[in-house]
Amino acid sequence: MRLIVDVENTVIERDGKLHLDPFEETNSLVMVGLLTANGEETIVTFDHSETDPTPNGHEIVQKALDDATILIGHNIAYDLVWLWESGFKYNGSVFDTMLGEYVLQRGQKRPLSLEACAEKYELDTQKEGTLKKYFSEGYTTRDIPHAELSDYLSADLHATKELSDRIYARLNSPSDACLMDTVLLTNDVACCLARIYLRGFSVNMEALDAVKKEFEDERRKLNTDLQLHVANLMGDTPINLNSPEQLSWVIYGRKVIDKTEWANSIDPYMTDVNFRNLIIQGTNVVYKTRAVRCSECDGKGEIYKMKVDGNPYANPSRCKSCNGEGYIFQNMDSVAGLRFRPPSPKWASANGFSTSKQNLETLERAARGKNMTDAVDFLYKVRRLSAVDTYLSSFIEGIKIHTKKDRKLHVRLLQHRTATGRFSGADPNMQNMPRGGTFPVKRVFVSRWEGGKILEADFAQLEFRTAAYLSQDKTAMKEIEDGFDVHAYTASVITESGQKTTRQEAKAHTFAPLYGATGFGRTSAEAKYYEQFTKKYEGVALWHSRLAKEAMTSKAIKTPSGREFSFPNVYKNKHGRVSNFTQIKNYPVQSFATADIVPLALLYIDKLLDTMKSCVVNTVHDSIVIDVHPEEERAVLEAINTTNRNLPSLVNNKWGIEFNVPLLLESKIGNNWLDTKDVS
Secondary structure (H helix, E strand, O other): OEEEEEEEEOOEEEOOEEEOOOOOOOOOEEEEEEEEOOOOEEEEEOOEOOEOOOOOHHHHHHHHHHHOOEEEEOOHHHHHHHHHHOOOOOOOEEEEHHHHHHHHOOOOOOOOOHHHHHHHOOOOOOOOOHHHHHHHOOOOHHHOOHHHHHHHHHHHHHHHHHHHHHHHHHHOOOOOHHHHHHHHHHHHHHHHHHHHHHHOEEEOHHHHHHHHHHHHHHHHHHHHHHHHHHHHHHEOOOOOOOOHHHHHHHHHOEEEOOHHHHHHHOOOOOOHHHHHHHHHHHEEEOEEEEEEEOOOOOOOOEEOOEOOOOOEOOOOEEOOOOOOOOEEEEEEEEEOOOOOOOOOHHHEEOOEEOOOHHHHHHHHHHHHHOOOHHHHHHHHHHHHHHHHHHHHHHHHHHHHHHEOOOOEEOOEEEOOOOOOOOOEEEOOOHHHOOOOOOOHHHHHEEOOOOOOEEEEEEEOOHHHHHHHHHHOOHHHHHHHHHOOOHHHHHHHHHHHOOOOOOHHHHHHHHOHHHHOOOOOOOOHHHHHHHHHHHHHOHHHHHHHHHHHHHHHHHOEEEOOOOOEEEOOOOOEOOOOOEOOHHHHHHHHHHHHHHHHHHHHHHHHHHHHOOOOOOEEEEEEOOEEEEEEOOOOHHHHHHHHHHHHHHHHHHHHHHHOOOOOOOOOEEEEEEOEOOOEEEOO
16 A cells, blocks of 8 residues: 655754754644545644644554555655654555655756655645744744644645646656666655664763863964964964965966956856966956054044044044054065966966865865965865854854764764765764865764773775776776776876875875866976876777767766756767766766665665674765664674675676776774774
């Protein structure tokens, strides 16, 4: 029996954030709505301020769940978590209309709310904003008039049923049937991610406070060091490094004369000659300044104007001579800033020139290659300060706000936020954690059991191996088979081209060409590696050409799993370059690796652990994180070994292909998520 389900629950605002989950003590399940395929509707009340709970409500809902062969919902993971946490049981199949529509969008990323889908498909039942009115007036869900809340829930059920019928019809049509396997996998993974959310990941709050202090201390030191740099580069000119415009003055040593005229003049495709002329005509050189006390206000920044009768006004006015600063900044003879030259028109911005993270990294590499130690130090610390600010706000505060009283953070993993199907996250988004094994925030995550450990199973070079398979590049396949150190090779090419670098530093470049990156904006030594890449991996380069042709011909590209990505507006420009080429090269690799292979392994491992106390508590990038019970360490390691042995057949059987490149999960285990050691 197909059963449509939807829940209504209370929501609490805490620490400036809305908490919609069932793990908050004051949140409660208000209603559960059920609708069968033949139109039988049941609305069960559990906690409403004006109505008693439905008699035998729990039994009614559980009976419906027991009879269901498939559970249908819009964002079904949300409903499942509320049902499970409220004591209901359901282990069957699900169909999520939101995720079905997401896959059918083929990477176009349009609105996915039930209201938006109802409008798109012109459903007979249209969503109404009934609850928004009450919420704006301060009502809680349980206080909304029972009849209106019931009608709202009923409308959701019927809209979801109609939407599921439309999506099922599309998935059984000739044009969309290829996406059915992707939708089925996505639904299976939705249940797995809901279980991960339900379990939670234990947080050591004392360790969280210690990491917070480390970051705050580092931020203070960075601010002090950067102010010294600014004073040296700009004289007495006050600079706010959080302002892209003022940071641009420091880096490029030029200031836009007329912002409106500049914005209208910049063109990312103008010639280099025209760009140089625009810089000369549209910007002024910035000079270091010396602050001189304003003689008009004597350094106070304000003056008392006099009345006609000769008496001063009661309140002072801002001094116009110094603009209220108390000082007048006089230009010195020395040109200010680092005086970098923006390499192309694409670096122009409304405020002058770009100060994006990527461009700062490019300038830092160029400065390092020219032994500009002060510039390297300044640019690195600007980037690091931005990162530390993000770590404190997004991770430290995010974890603190969303960790419950039992010290568990319930990890939200989402399948519908990225264009490729790769997982995103929320509260906080741990997919944004820096790669590598040095991020201090990982130290705060520990086992829920005394003596337990955290194991991370990480795919080795997954996206490179996926690209090797997709392109069938013989060189890449042989290197993987032989265990060739590709990062060391990258470092050697860059070093031999005149820019000494380490294996660790070279990692940022090794696989970048797979994802659409070119040598543009790089140092000459780094650009040399990008040239080498296309020569060395001729099969990858040819595959990229085939992808471009496929996109131009069919306005879409397809992966071996059947997942498709639409490029309806792709075109060739006058230089013969294909638009959207970065996405065209990136999407097949990222989606097949992390939206198909990683979830397939995740499902398999989660099932292997089903009879154990140990459980999957997170998945980030290409890794799967397991909370290991102290008595089950050997069994969990064997589960990873079993997965490694069966990975080829899992992939081959799922999609009817021969994945002829080795896949490998490498395990690390320790007392917390950060301090782990490799398992041989």
